[in-house]
Amino acid sequence: MSLQAILGNFALILFILTVGTGIIWFLDVFHLARQRRVRADAALAEFDARRARLQAEGLKVEEGDRSKLEADILRQPTWIEYSGSFFPVIALVFFLRSFLYEPFKIPSSSMVPTLVIGDLILVNKFTYGVRLPIINKKVIDINDPQRGDVMVFKYPKDPSLDYIKRVVGVPGDKIVYKNKRLTVNGKEISYEPLPDYLDEEHLSYSKQYMEGLSATPHRILNDDRAPAYVQNPDPFPKRELCSYNLEGFTCTVPSGHYFMMGDNRDNSLDSRYWGFVPDENIVGKAFFVWMNLGNLKRIGSFQ
Template identity: 40%
Template sequence: MQLFKFFEIALVVLTLGSGLVLLFDRLYWRKRRLARAGLLDDGSEPVLVDWSRSFFPVLAVVLVVRSFVAEPYRIPSSSMMPNLLIGDFILVNKFSYGLRLPISNAKIIPTWEPERGDVVVFKPPHDPDQNWIKRIIGLPGDRVGFRGNTLYLNGEPVTYQLKGNYIGQGPGADMTGKSLLVENLPGREHTVLEDLRFVHPFGQGDWVVPEGQYFVMGDNRDHSEDSRFWTQTSFLPDELLRGKAFIIWLNCQDWFCKGSFDASRIGTRIQ
């Protein structure tokens, strides 16, 4: 997702640059042009001012919408299967957890707090130049445990219902045969994938979530690099949250939809 970081910086720079050009033109340059018109100058706008006048409104609207309303992302991995597939294009609500400045991600206006079960986009603490997506499992003060193939919350095991074997398609075909389960997470039921015949030798333990931080996991439990495996810290600080994923608006195998296209994914709400 490095492309998004580059786009974000370029969008801010171009918006500020074109806005400054228009400001200086209004305060200084236009007066000089009008004063010189009819002498050695025909009074026409320089190309830079003309371009800024054309592009600034568009850039400003895109910046405001992308920074404070909704932002698109593409799912590049299988860590959130079966709920999010490789190639899903999603929208992320940018004001769910507070209005934040572009680039710095600093919160300027608080809104709502994350809830258990929310699917969130964030910057991982060990690689803040990336954008990842996982599900919030533990809230501040929770005791989270993962032993065997069972998730524990505050000392109580989370219950599961087996729905059968998963059948994957396209890039997710290698997940075929995994167990499809309904995980009864308090407040938010959702499906997960697990290999019930295999217990991962790592990612086992118990954690107490600190204040202002969260414990996150992928729905594809055997194929997710999440809080269970982070070595520097097992927790996601609130200031690294980007927003709440809420809908799938497209599914393509690449940015230009040259590969397979799944119209059935369009409009799917992210639970």
Template identity: 45%
Template sequence: MANTFSLILVIVTLVTGIIWALEKFVWAKKRQQKLDEILAQTKELDPSLQRQVLPQPWWVENSVSIFPVIALVLIVRSFIFEPFQIPSGSMKPTLLIGDFILVEKFAYGLKDPVTHTQFLAIGKPKRGDIAVFRYPPDPSVDYIKRVVGLPGDIVRYSPDKRICIQPKGATECKIVPQSNRVRSDLKSNVAPMEQLDEQLGQVKHHILINPWRMDNPMNYKPRPGVNEWVVPEGHYFMMGDNRDNSADSRYWGFVPEANLVGKAVAIWVSFEFNRSPDSVLPSWIPTGVRLNRIGQIH
């Protein structure tokens, strides 16, 4: 859907831009030339009659009016910030269903909004970043996860739900620090969840785990039964903060650098959706606004 909207936005901008340019540099001058010829014969012409004699077509008028707005939207959305909605709970407790976030598009380089070809390298993902990317098995779908493994890393995920990372060139694997284990208000279908603090690189954040649920390593990719991943060059290993309720790199593999969309940096609005099943209103209508969540993502 996001890719389709980008394509439509580019086409509309291109069409209205061509009309705007033709109007400014060709059609308007021709109308003015005709008007000058009429004035030379009549000496004087009422402004209202001028518009009747040389009318501007409605589609030209509308295109000229909307082109600057559409062009500005295209530039901001394609190269600066793009809004996204959080559709699932895979990033709890950091991001909740109903959070609307801003994604910094230039954080990982500037790309053509249609072909996604990078034309200006600016930065690379850092460990701990929350990144939006095109889902590798289906690039038409956008995913959001946290960057855990960088190119060349060896990542291990143990049965006790701890991450061990051996950076490229290092000789030992270092366990990612976890602390402050507390019972969470968020619950799974079968048991209360536990919330911990985790330190990935320079980023300290919260994660959720279900102490009663165990991963099945046979579902891991690309090597079923093996809880170790060697991140290829030009790729990244992503995981959700809701560790036991996240379809991430453990299960579908690595994210190519070309699939990166941007870095999530802020929540601009957050809605609650707690409507009861017997409500006459549709479930997509918010029941409240979580004002305390607006701001930077922590």
């Protein structure tokens, strides 16, 4: 693994810090602290013997000198003190991010209007099963991704990158996207027109619809200026399960894989272009915007 990949993998950095500070903490508790105690006892015994001699000679010895001597010897070195302080904090953060909830920041407009640039979101790491950190191997099955879920996953072409899209197809589904409308397993998905969506950054409008992909409908955008066909899809794995034409495409989702699309349909590089997402790439289910510094009204759950 390259240095750049390591620096880009925060979970790996946390793991290394947790292990490193943990080793130092355990070493200190079960070995170094005992050594300091032995040295302190020896020094105090020598101090007491010297004080007894001085007292026998009629000289006065300050009691505070004994306490200071003991404290100085038992004091942890700075590097051990800091490691011991940071270890429980780093370990807790590592556990929370690895098995419960992980924060992400939305970097692009591919999920507008559901999620916008600058949204800080929380991802549930255990909804789809418990996975070992770093290697992302599932060890406990809980739930499978469902159509309509907003999911974070490792980008199949570069697993060091995290992507977020909506689950459109689950294993075995036949997905037809024709003239910017979805059909799943022969069932046409409903589209309810909504007022046009204003992109305040580019000062342009897009067609907005309420898409009934799941029991909980969600909003999607279409750009009338963009063509219906997929331009230059990659030769991704299992590409033979997809066919493309001027009106869109048809794909059958293979076992253990998912078909992902952004809600900003004409401004999203997704499974239409780079293919299916394997189960081992799943990170978790996005469910909550916990902060957006530019718009505090964005805080809350989303579909």
